[in-house]
Amino acid sequence: MPLRADADLAEPARVRAWARAKLPDLAEEELADTILVLDELVSNALRHGKPPRRVRLVWLPGRLLVEVDDSAPTPAVPRPPTDDGGRGLALIDACASAWGQDLRDDGKTVWAELAKTQSVSERV
Template sequence: MSAEPRTAPDDGQVRVVALEVADDLDELASVRAWASGVLRDLPGDQRLDVLMVVEELTSNALRHGEPPRQIRLLRKRGWLCVEVDDTCLDPACPRPPSATGGHGLKLVTAVTTAWGQRQRTTGKTVWAEIDLTRAPGTSPPPMR
């Protein structure tokens, strides 16, 4: 767990904190607690939106990806990016909603300004950016 300061840097620099994630869905509670501690300076509703993104991206990596996995929170004033790495080469993609899932990336889309993925020769990184200057629960600006 991170022992770093819990606020965004004022100097425009991006602060990065990372956590290695074990190969177990039960790990989601630990990831959520870690992220909640790192982001405890955010207002409650905004922190809940970010934690939903953290959980969804991590859950997808645990269900559909391959170990090792790592989650990173990149932050500077007014901006946060959640990144989750795994070693599966298959791209992340939304699936049709059903009784067993398929809603998560739609929720991520609803609370982020953008999300996507970077393919690497050793796997992928799925990322989502969050505008921390926007009021929680409001729609992000349309993507261009």
């Protein structure tokens, strides 16, 4: 079952802790990239999306898919960096092998795919 993320100021920390618990066998560098991508996707959903919000980690052969759902139909769009933000999708693009979004009538899923070189004994 995916972890449900709510618009709580402490929520990104809770999601990071959840992900670390689900990914105990990842090398520290891979875990750091995964947490960074997850944190950016969750922060964007909390800042720009609408409830309900959900996050999933999905294992595929040789890669991990990070998915964040929200009910805002507005697509995620990279924007120029400012003092108020605009760096999140650029960070995701730098860390992930691919990222994108699936738009629906009831919202969207923004996802990022990360290559994983290490096998993981516990699947999410």
